[in-house]
Amino acid sequence: MAKIIYVLNGPNLNLLGKRQPEIYGAQTLDDVQAMCEAAAKPAGLRIVFRQSNAEHELIDWIHEAREAAAGIVINPAAYTHTSIAILDALNACSCPVIEVHISNIHKRESFRHHSYVSARADAVIAGCGVEGYLLALQRMVTLCANG
Numbered sequence: 001m002a003k004i005i006y007v008l009n010g011p012n013l014n015l016l017g018k019r020q021p022e023i024y025g026a027q028t029l030d031d032v033q034a035m036c037e038a039a040a041k042p043a044g045l046r047i048v049f050r051q052s053n054a055e056h057e058l059i060d061w062i063h064e065a066r067e068a069a070a071g072i073v074i075n076p077a078a079y080t081h082t083s084i085a086i087l088d089a090l091n092a093c094s095c096p097v098i099e100v101h102i103s104n105i106h107k108r109e110s111f112r113h114h115s116y117v118s119a120r121a122d123a124v125i126a127g128c129g130v131e132g133y134l135l136a137l138q139r140m141v142t143l144c145a146n147g
């Protein structure tokens with residue numbers, strides 16, 4: 001049976017492809033979803049792909065993933081740098097968690113250098129563009145097999 005991986009995306013990522021393409025690239029979030037679904041199938045994974053601009057919705061989905069998922073890939077976007085509540089929700093999950101950032105947050109403004117989520121993440125991928133989501137899924141296969 002395919003393992004379910006939640007791929008959660010935070011605020012403003014619905015504007016991917018339109019928003020600051022010099023930083024985030026030209027591909028849309030629908031493109032990223034399609035890429036993730038194409039990669040997941042042969043890897044024996046099933047993707048639940050979601051985006052929200054609301055912190056509480058992301059938290060509710062992490063709670064849902066706590067029961068339903070074999071792993072969580074999350075790009076918390078700006079909540080990365082502010083949300084202890086998202087960290088607490090992830091800390092309530094026992095499955096592997098991989099944090100993804102399209103841009104290299106360490107090369108950008110200093111307020112992006114700290115991530116609350118990294119205190120829980122089993123892996124962090126930053127600066128690989130949207131390919132980072134595929135790298136996260138590849139790593140998730142290994143983490144799920146070892147777990």
Ligand code: DQA
Binds near residue numbers: 012080
């Ligand atoms: C981001 C980096 C964050 O600092 C920013 O707030 C985002 C996107 C990224 O994918 O590079 O919205 O998470």
